[in-house]
Amino acid sequence: MESHRAETAPRQPFLDLPPLNGVAGTVRLPGSKSISNRVLLLAGLCAGTTAVHDLLDSDDTRVMLDALAALGCDIERLGPSSVRVQGLDGRLRVQEARLFLGNAGTAMRPLAAALAVLATLQGGRFELAGVARMHERPIGDLVDALRPLGCNIACPGNEGYPPLRLSGSAGGALALDAPVRVRGDVSSQFLTALLMALPLAAAERAVVIEVEGELISRPYVEITLNLLARFGIDVRREGWQRFTIPAGSAYRSPGAIHVEGDASSASYFIAAGAIAATAAPLRIEGVGADSIQGDIHFIEAARAMGAEVLTGPNWLEVQRGAWPLRAIDLDANHIPDAAMTLAVMGLYADGRTRLHNIASWRVKETDRISAMATELRKFGAMVDEGEDWLSIEPPSHWHAAAIHTYDDHRMAMCASLAAFNGLAGATPPVPVRVLDPGCVAKTFPTYFDALLGVATASQQQVPVITVDGPTASGKGTLSSELAAALGYHHLDSGALYRATALAVLEAGADAGNEAAVAALAARLPIRFELQRVLLEGIDVSDRLREERVGLLASQISALPAVRAALVELQLGFRRAPGLVADGRDMGTVIFPGAALKVFLTASAAQRAERRHKQLISKGISANLDSLRADLEARDARDMQRSAAPLRPAQDARLLDNSALSIEASVEQVLAWWEDVQPFATR
Ligand SMILES: O=C(O)C1=C[C@@H](OP(=O)(O)O)[C@@H](O)[C@H](O)C1
Ligand SMILES: C=C(OP(=O)(O)O)C(=O)O
Incomplete structure (x- = not known):
């Protein structure tokens, strides 16, 4: 599901x-679910086209849209939340369809009634099914209201529950001399369904619907009546017991409609x-x-x-x-x-x-x-x-x-x-x-x-997981997977240093001038969006990976004033629901109070091999030995620098992933994370 x-x-x-x-x-x-699905169905049944604006985009409306498309309605996307529906003018264009309606009561009930009526009058076979829970949600009162009209409805699973099979042959008729009787004490959607379906049979005669017993959820029936009126059907209501669809009723598109x-x-x-x-x-x-x-x-x-x-x-x-x-x-x-x-x-x-x-x-x-x-x-x-x-x-x-x-x-x-x-x-x-x-x-x-x-x-209440480690240890991949698994934000602090380096290169600034570089860092116009890094609104993710940027990043990240300039920016990433921060001093300097600190390592040989594979796969030629020598030199520089040297926090958990897959590393950290949670898992 x-x-x-x-x-x-x-x-x-x-x-x-x-x-x-x-x-x-x-x-x-x-947009409103109840309005969206009613409007979609009415637009599908009426003559002409209807532009629907501010439509809800969700599972319930998608199953309705898919069903209408399967029934032969032309649906054109006008924008992210607008569609144009070409209605069927009450005539079936497709005689057979199997519709999956998820768990949408507002799709299952009204479509069941509309298709039962149309199949009886024009012939057709339709199967309506949903998720397992939908098959436990009652629809018997609607089936019981439709069968006496001559609708052929089978419940192949359990009587009174979806899935439903609706069938009929062309030239059929509906028995509408007596009022259609429906119970309303289990769901108002059964009455709503009949109110939307029976105008299809009211061209020449009035159709009367009578509710037996109490009607629940009445305001939803008001939504139905309101929208029916927008589509040209003026139902006469006597209390909540009797509803008359006047003779001569025919659906008319309002042209355009806006969903609240x-x-x-x-x-x-x-x-x-x-x-x-x-x-x-x-x-x-x-x-x-x-x-x-x-x-x-x-x-x-x-x-x-x-x-x-x-x-x-x-x-x-x-x-x-x-x-x-x-x-x-x-x-x-x-x-x-x-x-x-x-x-x-x-x-x-x-x-x-x-x-x-x-x-x-x-x-x-x-x-x-x-x-x-x-x-x-x-x-x-x-x-x-x-x-x-x-x-x-x-x-x-x-x-x-x-x-x-x-x-x-x-x-x-x-x-x-x-x-x-x-x-x-x-x-x-x-x-x-x-x-x-x-x-x-x-x-x-x-x-x-x-x-x-x-x-x-409060920032103090927002959980942080830090992942520190040397270059090419896989901390970026591990962190973004962790963030995705937990629905947390991700701070790739390395990218901030790289972005600062790129800014230095672009500005033609003197990389040796600590104060000037720090000033650039402090005003860094950086944003992270969907795994991409934007600098002044421009996607620079690929450029940040360039060799010259990496080298300069390593150099300037040793400057204390640059590190200090980026502290506030990094702290600002600590927002609900939580943060996974990766870098070299996340657990030691930036988030010393983090609830879980991971120090990720892998042997230099392993890391060199991974980097080698990465480069080769991008078509960049590389030499394993020199890559390894570079890595070791970078490690030494990172560990020996005076400002925030690379070292595990005292309370960090060490994870050597030399022999671990990414999935196994993620699982390990998630297991550690569970250890520090207060939730009793029942
Ligand atoms: O007609 C509708 O749009 C709805 C009617 C209500 O159901 P019941 O009439 O079954 O209470 C409501 O709970 C449901 O979410 C939507
Ligand atoms: C009861 C609900 O949905 P349905 O439209 O599937 O009945 C609901 O949204 O709370």
């Missing part, structure tokens, strides 16, 4: 968040603001009080807990009000997704927070009542659960915990909010390990970047 994930989501098996102590700045929300930011995704930042925006409000852009999404009402719950929220057109500003937060008792049926965020806010409250009427949590990405109870207890909270409720009392003593996320994006995003525990008085503040952080790909692939873009941590 992970292979289907949006590549912008984290890939590592866990992400350790250090204790966070504030939030500030502005965050821009990704996701109000459920906003909840994590509203919570972060309520907990940690103490100096100035956190600004959240993309959604405002006039949103058509029901989860905007999360604001009221957050206010009840103490948040100060200002709203405007398409923006929110959130600041801490009451502190600790006030515990609340809330019927959260209207905000099933965002209410999970309230459970985590409960960790910061002045008593017991109780959420009820949330039975649907049990049939979503995971059994969310049970998952939330299990995981929040790991922090030390007292949590009780019932069939349709959850109550949370904050920890009296916080524990560092490794949180299982159950392939549920919201569990991962919620867990991250526990990293503010220092503000709740945790002593010491504890880090939070989020297992499988990549599951946020479902609706918010860049969530952790967004959070860490506005969250602050």
Whole structure:
């Protein structure tokens, strides 16, 4: 399943968040999942083309886009978050397709209904499947609503659950004389699905849908009605029980449509603001009080807990009000997704927070009542659960915990909010390990970047791993692999010296003038981006590897004033979630308090051989003996220089990788890293 994930989501098996102590700045929300998938499907069904702007790019929308493409819709990318969809005008262009819909309820349910209706009227065979959890999420109430209309639907796995097989032959008809009856107490998506599918059969007659029993998650049906209206379908609603699609209804493209930011995704930042925006409000852009999404009402719950929220057109500003937060008792049926965020806010409250009427949590990405109870207890909270409720009392003593996320994006995003525990008085503040952080790909692939873009941590709390060692010991490769495995930043301090050397060469400065070189170092306009080094915005990664640059770097790095000039710059790389710093004096001088220090060595013969291979593979001829002599001379110079000589820190762990593969070295360091972590692995 992970292979289907949006590549912008984290890939590592866990992400350790250090204790966070504030939030500030502005965050821009990704598009709403619920709006994106509805708009895509409606654009696919209607006549004409629809340009969709600010579309969410995530696993859930990708499966919808792929499904529409498989059904023969032309989809043109207009930009990073815009597409143009050529609709099918209600006529099947493809008679057979197998659609993989991941774990997207907003794709599975509406597509099932639309394709069941179209296959019955026009003929066709369609198979709809998803990930294993999707096959445990009920769809029986929708199947039971469609079968009496004459739709042929098989559930080859378990009755009432996906996968589904939908089939029909051309010239079929739907039995629509009696109202279509659907239950609404398990998921509102079944009603939504019928409301989007049945306009396809309402050209000549009105279609009536009646809800049996209670309808849950009602605001999502409002999103549906709102968007149907944008596409030319004016549904008449009588309470929440009866919906009439008027005779003569036909989908009409609005031409262009803009997707609001996701109000459920906003909840994590509203919570972060309520907990940690103490100096100035956190600004959240993309959604405002006039949103058509029901989860905007999360604001009221957050206010009840103490948040100060200002709203405007398409923006929110959130600041801490009451502190600790006030515990609340809330019927959260209207905000099933965002209410999970309230459970985590409960960790910061002045008593017991109780959420009820949330039975649907049990049939979503995971059994969310049970998952939330299990995981929040790991922090030390007292949590009780019932069939349709959850109550949370904050920890009296916080524990560092490794949180299982159950392939549920919201569990991962919620867990991250526990990293503010220092503000709740945790002593010491504890880090939070989020297992499988990549599951946020479902609706918010860049969530952790967004959070860490506005969250602050005290530098002392940000973990550092240092990797020092002689030239060609492989510390660069080891460090970048470690950083990737942990989702940490990487400081290649050697590159700073090389970049300074390049700057000296470019400026034609006198390399012997220590003060002049130090002045250049102090103003170095350097940036690291995706494994590339930029100097004044220009990619100089390859030039930094040039021989003359390396030689000069080695020379100027012996100058104390140059080393001093680069200290601040290096310290600045210590940012959440953590840092892997490689060089020659990382553990001894720059980060003497690092939680883990590695001193990497390999025999001179091995290192010379590696460098030789590297050069030969680039088509550069090289002599093994002279390479080895150069290396040994460089070692001697590095070890004997007076300013920060190359030597292991007293508390460094030595790793001789002469006979180790890169993977084995990475594994060894990760094992050492685990040794110094406070997480109890359960
Ligand atoms: O229609 C929608 O877009 C949704 C409806 C809700 O589901 P239920 O109606 O199953 O509660 C919600 O949880 C889901 O994330 C999105
Ligand atoms: C319940 C959710 O998703 P789905 O659309 O798959 O039902 C959710 O996003 O929290």
